[in-house]
Amino acid sequence: MDMEEKSKRKNIEEFVEIMLEACEEQFPKKCSCCSRYFETFQDFLSHTIIPVHSKDHSLQLIDSQDLHDVIAFRNCSCGTTMTVQCAVDKPQKKELVHAISEEARERGVEPEDVAQLLRDKVIKRAKACNTTKR
Structure with missing residues (x-):
């Protein structure tokens, strides 16, 4: 890869905000069982927990051939x-x-490993700021 190609390609840091916005656009969200209402992604993260069956803090595999769509499993x-x-x-x-x-x-x-790092950064950013729908 030459320098021009490398400078044009996005690094994972550039996807944090893109992914955060994509997550936030899914809210408000309601639990299908108890109808609890989550206003924002931050609200969802603050009022749900990581499932016991979900190792590595809601591990989600993303491989180099495909992007599996789930970024967070929460109870x-x-x-x-x-x-x-x-x-x-x-x-x-x-x-x-x-x-x-x-x-x-x-x-x-x-x-x-890189996908998990990115996912963790998105979740950390969401928890750190008061995200609002745009």
């Missing part, structure tokens, strides 16, 4: 498992998968 207080999708559009998904693959290669780690 409502009633026990129902809910999800938040990584609802970016197809061209962005392709860019994201490529960025994850490239960053993994540069760091000498598995793409899943």
Whole structure:
């Protein structure tokens, strides 16, 4: 990859806000079992817990060939498992998968490790700020 191609490609940091906005656009959200209402992504993260069956703090695998859409598994207080999708559009998904693959290669780690790092950054950013629908 030459310098011009490298400078044009997005790194994973550039996807944090894109993914945060895509997550936030899914709210308000309601639990299908108890009808609890979650106004924002931040509200959802603050009032749900990571399911016991979900190792590594809601591990979601994203590989270099495909982007699995779930970014967070969470349990409502009633026990129902809910999800938040990584609802970016197809061209962005392709860019994201490529960025994850490239960053993994540069760091000498598995793409899943980079994907988990990105997911954690999105969730951390959502918890740190008062996200609102745009």
